[in-house]
């Protein structure tokens with residue numbers, strides 16, 4: 050099947066009335082405001098770091114009647130009105146063609162192909178609802194546009210308040226969805242059938258028919274992974290579908306479903322080329338990260354694993370950075386970044402606290418040293434750190 054979509058252009062966040070989270074993203078994470086659109090009811094602000102762009106949508110009027118779907122250009126109203134990351138915009142060559150294809154497969158298209166123009170040229174976009182929770186996808190052709198962001202937005206030219214020296218974020222690495230129980234497989238099929246995404250295996254232990262099943266400590270979770278078929282592997286974005294398998298309904302996936310009011314985007318992985326410097330810089334600016342239990346660094350030969358990878362266990366422990374080494378014999382799978390291929394493959398990760406008031410959306414920094422997957426040990430460590438945090442909140 051021909052490739053239909055390329056890399057994400059932006060991820061849209063919706064903020065309730067009078068929350069300063071857009072400011073936090075700008076100040077703490079040093080995303081630079083590049084363009085803004087303001088009406089009497091909403092403000093839409095595009096913030097960029099590397100090629101990662103968040104479109105932050107704020108309501109300027111309280112209550113559900115304060116804004117409607119038509120107020121959010123290049124997006125739809127995600128409802129509910131709590132903080133949510135609800136739209137992933139992909140660049141597409143042929144918007145009308147893809148919209149037609151989606152309709153013929155029974156997909157709902159809240160915004161049909163639409164042209165928007167200003168002095169910089171024109172774009173065509175449409176919005177499709179996904180089968181997962183409140184997630185939608187804006188499909189955008191901006192090949193005829195020369196402005197800094199999109200028609201309808203005013204560029205912001207003022208000098209940045211802080212340059213964010215040391216914050217090395219290059220692009221969106223992956224987007225992790227929480228699916229309803231029993232819904233991950235249907236979501237996998239939908240993204241393959243409608244958008245031409247390809248499945249890839251997250252871990253050598255993953256059985257294709259089952260997916261990557263993580264157990265232990267009540268963390269029971271199923272993960273399935275996809276990536277867009279087009280674009281250089283280093284910039285193709287991955288989608289991770291997570292589903293709870295836990296019996297007691299207390300893991301972070303269940304917590305997301307409960308506090309978000311249904312399925313949706315749980316976190317976005319931001320690729321960094323230097324996680325140590327970036328984490329330190331962000332911590333100094335006030336970003337808060339989950340720290341794994343101290344035993345993470347002392348048990349099961351982890352310190353040695355970190356040393357063999359060429360990193361300093363004390364430095365990683367001081368910052369709370371997780372490291373996972375990919376098992377050998379794991380090369381050449383889809384998802385592998387071919388350009389990166391040292392004999393020792395590993396990845397490092399760290400997760401922020403939730404960005405909104407609810408235990409829902411958070412960010413991750415991920416530094417891949419040739420490793421395309423996700424470490425089971427790291428996910429378990431994250432799970433334990435979240436559990437400690439939630440216990441402290443009670």
Ligand SMILES: O=C(O)C(=O)Cc1ccc(O)cc1
Pocket residue numbers: 225272289291301302318413423424428431
């Ligand atoms: O490790 C990652 O970044 C993943 O995306 C895997 C994952 C999925 C769901 C979780 O609640 C925690 C981790």
